[in-house]
Amino acid sequence: MVRLPEIIKKIEKAGLIGRGCCNFPTAKKWQMVYEQPGEKYIVCNVSEGELAVFKDEWILRNHPEIAIEGIKIALKTFKAKKAIIYLQKRYFKKYQDRLNRLIGRVKIELFAEQSGYIGGEETTLLNALEGKRSEPRQKPPYPPESGFLDQPTLVNNLETFYDIALINRDEYKQKRLVCISGEVRRTGVWELLEKMTIKEILEKTSNYPNFHFFVQVGGGASGKCLNETQLNTPICALGSIVIYKLKVPERALFAHWINFFQKESCGKCVPCREGTYRLKEIIESGGDLEGDLFKDILFSLDSSSFCGLGKAVSIPIRSYWKNIKYAKVDLERSIF
Amino acid sequence: MLKQIKIQINNKEYSAQAGDTVLDVARKNGLKIPALCYHPDLQVQGMCRLCLVELENGQLVTSCTEKVREGLKIKLNTPAVRRARKTNLELIFASHEEKCGSCILNKNCALQKLARDFKIERSRFQERKDDRAEIQFGDAIFIDQSKCIECGNCIEVCRQQECNFLEKVGASTKTRVQPTDDFTKDCIYCGQCVVHCPVGAIHGLPHWEPVEELLQKKNNKVLIAQIAPSIRVSIGEEFKMDYGEVVTGQLATAMRAVGFDYAFDVSTGADFTTYEEARELIHWILNKKDIPMFTSCCPGWVKFARFYYPEFISHLTSTDSPHIISGTLAKTYFADKINRDPRDIVVTSIMPCTAKKHEINLESHYLDLKKKIKSVDYVLTTREFAYLLRRHKIDFKKLKSEKMDDALGVSSGAGNIYGASGGVMESALRTADYFLRVYKETGSFKSILNGENYKLKKEKFSKIAQSRIEFKEVRGQQGIKDAIVRIGNRKLKIAVVNGTGNAKKILENLKRKRCYYDYVEVMACPGGCIGGGGQPVPTNSEIRRKRADALYQIDENLKIKTAHENPEVLDVYKNYFRGDEELMERLMHSGFEEAMRGGYKKIK
Numbered sequence: 001m002v003r004l005p006e007i008i009k010k011i012e013k014a015g016l017i018g019r020g021c022c023n024f025p026t027a028k029k030w031q032m033v034y035e036q037p038g039e040k041y042i043v044c045n046v047s048e049g050e051l052a053v054f055k056d057e058w059i060l061r062n063h064p065e066i067a068i069e070g071i072k073i074a075l076k077t078f079k080a081k082k083a084i085i086y087l088q089k090r091y092f093k094k095y096q097d098r099l100n101r102l103i104g105r106v107k108i109e110l111f112a113e114q115s116g117y118i119g120g121e122e123t124t125l126l127n128a129l130e131g132k133r134s135e136p137r138q139k140p141p142y143p144p145e146s147g148f149l150d151q152p153t154l155v156n157n158l159e160t161f162y163d164i165a166l167i168n169r170d171e172y173k174q175k176r177l178v179c180i181s182g183e184v185r186r187t188g189v190w191e192l193l194e195k196m197t198i199k200e201i202l203e204k205t206s207n208y209p210n211f212h213f214f215v216q217v218g219g220g221a222s223g224k225c226l227n228e229t230q231l232n233t234p235i236c237a238l239g240s241i242v243i244y245k246l247k248v249p250e251r252a253l254f255a256h257w258i259n260f261f262q263k264e265s266c267g268k269c270v271p272c273r274e275g276t277y278r279l280k281e282i283i284e285s286g287g288d289l290e291g292d293l294f295k296d297i298l299f300s301l302d303s304s305s306f307c308g309l310g311k312a313v314s315i316p317i318r319s320y321w322k323n324i325k326y327a328k329v330d331l332e333r334s335i336f
Numbered sequence: 337m338l339k340q341i342k343i344q345i346n347n348k349e350y351s352a353q354a355g356d357t358v359l360d361v362a363r364k365n366g367l368k369i370p371a372l373c374y375h376p377d378l379q380v381q382g383m384c385r386l387c388l389v390e391l392e393n394g395q396l397v398t399s400c401t402e403k404v405r406e407g408l409k410i411k412l413n414t415p416a417v418r419r420a421r422k423t424n425l426e427l428i429f430a431s432h433e434e435k436c437g438s439c440i441l442n443k444n445c446a447l448q449k450l451a452r453d454f455k456i457e458r459s460r461f462q463e464r465k466d467d468r469a470e471i472q473f474g475d476a477i478f479i480d481q482s483k484c485i486e487c488g489n490c491i492e493v494c495r496q497q498e499c500n501f502l503e504k505v506g507a508s509t510k511t512r513v514q515p516t517d518d519f520t521k522d523c524i525y526c527g528q529c530v531v532h533c534p535v536g537a538i539h540g541l542p543h544w545e546p547v548e549e550l551l552q553k554k555n556n557k558v559l560i561a562q563i564a565p566s567i568r569v570s571i572g573e574e575f576k577m578d579y580g581e582v583v584t585g586q587l588a589t590a591m592r593a594v595g596f597d598y599a600f601d602v603s604t605g606a607d608f609t610t611y612e613e614a615r616e617l618i619h620w621i622l623n624k625k626d627i628p629m630f631t632s633c634c635p636g637w638v639k640f641a642r643f644y645y646p647e648f649i650s651h652l653t654s655t656d657s658p659h660i661i662s663g664t665l666a667k668t669y670f671a672d673k674i675n676r677d678p679r680d681i682v683v684t685s686i687m688p689c690t691a692k693k694h695e696i697n698l699e700s701h702y703l704d705l706k707k708k709i710k711s712v713d714y715v716l717t718t719r720e721f722a723y724l725l726r727r728h729k730i731d732f733k734k735l736k737s738e739k740m741d742d743a744l745g746v747s748s749g750a751g752n753i754y755g756a757s758g759g760v761m762e763s764a765l766r767t768a769d770y771f772l773r774v775y776k777e778t779g780s781f782k783s784i785l786n787g788e789n790y791k792l793k794k795e796k797f798s799k800i801a802q803s804r805i806e807f808k809e810v811r812g813q814q815g816i817k818d819a820i821v822r823i824g825n826r827k828l829k830i831a832v833v834n835g836t837g838n839a840k841k842i843l844e845n846l847k848r849k850r851c852y853y854d855y856v857e858v859m860a861c862p863g864g865c866i867g868g869g870g871q872p873v874p875t876n877s878e879i880r881r882k883r884a885d886a887l888y889q890i891d892e893n894l895k896i897k898t899a900h901e902n903p904e905v906l907d908v909y910k911n912y913f914r915g916d917e918e919l920m921e922r923l924m925h926s927g928f929e930e931a932m933r934g935g936y937k938k939i940k
Contacts, residue, residue, distance in 0.1 A: 115507065133504055138382055138401050267486065267504075267511030269383045271420075274427035277509045278461050293460055300423040303396040303416060304385040 052220025527869015585737025605662030717870025772824025787909025
């Protein structure tokens with residue numbers, strides 16, 4: 001049994017969950033990488049390709065030095081060969097100078113993403129770093145076991161490194177970043193307590209609508225839809241809330257989501273590459289959105305996609321049907 | 337001994353080894369799981385999502401990637417599996433333009449079989465690729481992007497061949513497989529992409545149409561067909577016969593039935609190649625020329641050397657490949673015999689190879705460059721010839737066995753084993769051994785040049801002609817075998833390589849003087865020509881082994897096992913060449929130059 005470094009114990013005590021989309025316990029991931037033999041690598045994921053998510057950019061703009069501090073802690077803890085910050089194209093262009101100044105002579109490199117949304121998927125990211133096509137790898141093995149150049153690799157979101165630095169400084173206050181957008185008065189990023197409910201977040205940020213609405217949490221593409229009566233719970237997902245007017249037409253809504261997935265599909269597997277294309281076709285041609293054809297494609301995406309992108313396609317749609325369109329409560333009953 | 341693991345499939349227990357996938361176990365036990373993008377020669381792609389199975393918790397996984405573990409319980413063909421599989425199959429069909437009517441794989445196609453098995457009459461989706469391009473690589477291969485489902489198999493095998501000529505570009509539904517613009521890479525026309533494509537999107541450049549036209553409107557031409565050694569143990573597969581079934585006699589009948597005037601055997605040509613290559617090997621050794629000498633009858637390997645390793649061009653034998661020699665002799669020696677002008681003779685080779693389509697266009701392989709007379713005019717792959725026979729409703733299985741035509745139809749065992757990796761080497765050494773003993777006994781090569789079939793007085797027993805050479809796989813270099821043999825009274829260090837990926841390894845080692853060989857045989861295709869780009873699909877290591885074993889069995893069963901005892905070969909040397917070394921040089925030898933990039937061009 002390997003003796004764990006102090007920082008991993010502190011992260012565990014803080015109960016930190018990864019700030020990317022997968023919500024994996026950070027201490028567990030750090031322990032997995034720590035226990036692997038061999039030369040190690042650190043990767044900081046700033047692909048931030050999900051719609052309605054811009055919290056990592058907030059960090060790059062306001063506190064990049066804290067995030068870099070977190071990466072340095074990782075470099076030291078794992079005695080890693082080097083760290084790579086993987087940035088979406090626009091962030092690379094805008095923040096590379098500032099980041100390079102902060103990095104100085106430390107073994108941290110910057111890498112500009114060439115693809116898009118799929119580049120945020122960790123194994124696709126690793127393939128891109130290796131000069132390969134931006135397509136995901138078969139999992140298992142997972143990056144802690146075999147990642148960059150088949151070596152044990154820690155892949156964490158930028159905000160996760162930010163939180164780790166705060167934990168190390170004993171300044172972590174169980175807060176996380178929340179992006180709010182959509183039909184709201186004040187679009188932006190707020191640093192709020194993890195345990196705050198969605199309702200409390202909207203009230204505190206003066207964003208609670210005075211019209212009938214529904215929300216999408218966890219991302220503006222792959223996030224779940226919840227109705228007005230379901231907001232007494234914390235976000236429990238990627239820090240993002242999108243507000244929609246209740247009456248938004250279903251077809252336009254689905255088109256918005258599916259067009260995104262179809263454009264961002266890497267093209268590797270049949271259900272995602274072909275399925276999202278055909279969903280788009282059905283939506284645009286006025287086809288039956290609850291017909292067998294549409295539902296068969298969603299089923300194939302759910303059950304047989306190669307990676308998480310394909311598996312996420314049906315999330316907003318199914319949750320919209322369950323919680324909004326066919327909600328068990330009357331969502332138009334006025335509560336004002 | 338690998339650890340044994342017990343898993344359950346449909347409530348029945350099966351034994352597996354650690355590292356096996358569920359698909360491996362299913363295949364070993366005759367359980368049917370459809371898989372389109374999976375190929376045992378290649379890394380798993382995992383993209384077609386047809387090989388689905390259901391886990392105990394209801395989750396669907398692809399059986400090609402699911403590794404076995406103790407207690408694993410799998411169900412095949414559950415309602416969930418069938419629903420996802422049917423949808424994925426329909427999606428695949430809609431991404432593949434159906435051109436079955438003009439496709440060589442028609443009725444022999446994995447995709448068609450899946451449609452039958454899953455009772456899909458039509459996809460609920462419209463085909464989306466009618467605007468895709470057709471791209472030709474050099475003069476031997478072409479891809480129809482409208483049929484391509486972007487599985488990546490061709491890219492993977494081209495990577496294994498160390499050519500990396502193909503790549504995937506774009507994303508989402510804009511993804512395409514196309515040749516690279518990197519001018520340091522080129523196609524070697526080996527056709528491994530063709531035999532690993534599950535949907536018939538890549539083909540050898542077809543020659544069957546002009547051949548069919550000639551067969552129908554003779555135009556007073558003499559039409560000659562000649563079959564490679566590999567065809568006789570492979571073409572049966574196209575007609576649902578067993579792997580490795582020997583059908584030489586039926587092939588002779590088939591060639592005549594479809595309209596050819598003469599049915600010749602390239603195994604005879606191979607005996608000429610052996611005779612000349614053995615002479616060259618001895619000359620090479622005695623004069624200490626560029627060691628090692630490399631065989632050059634494989635045009636895929638020759639293209640690889642000429643483009644990627646031109647510094648080794650001087651190491652390639654100048655002896656022409658078997659069908660080039662027999663094509664040349666057909667238009668010279670045989671033309672004289674039947675008193676016809678070579679311009680009226682058309683030679684069609686039936687080959688397991690796509691690179692031969694390129695080989696016949698090289699200037700050095702013209703019989704007469706000025707008069708534009710090629711040694712060989714057309715090359716039909718095994719598949720193309722089977723397709724031609726089907727078109728002409730020739731029931732191959734029912735054909736009677738006939739003999740090849742005289743003059744260029746009798747072959748030795750050595751000539752037949754050319755199709756298997758190591759066969760060229762063995763054949764050449766059997767004859768080189770004899771030549772050296774003749775030289776030792778008579779003091780000259782005169783009797784050899786005159787085709788006298790000199791009978792040795794002493795040391796008549798030749799070990800090398802009576803037994804297989806025992807090759808050992810070179811440690812740490814999988815795919816390269818070597819041995820030390822005695823020919824005459826000399827020791828030679830020899831190596832046999834198949835796959836240009838392995839050829840690259842040996843070339844790099846030779847460059848760095850990390851190894852020494854006197855003579856090396858290189859075949860671009862796995863297992864040799866029997867694994868060639870023109871062969872029937874499917875292909876895998878077991879099928880290739882059966883084809884190769886059948887060739888060695890022919891060798892065993894033939895009384896004459898050496899090229900230098902082939903009466904037809906001796907007849908040509910005695911009565912046509914008559915010791916004229918310049919004539920032999922002109923008709924049976926060519927030099928090579930560095931290759932310019934053949935690249936690609938869009939033809940649609």
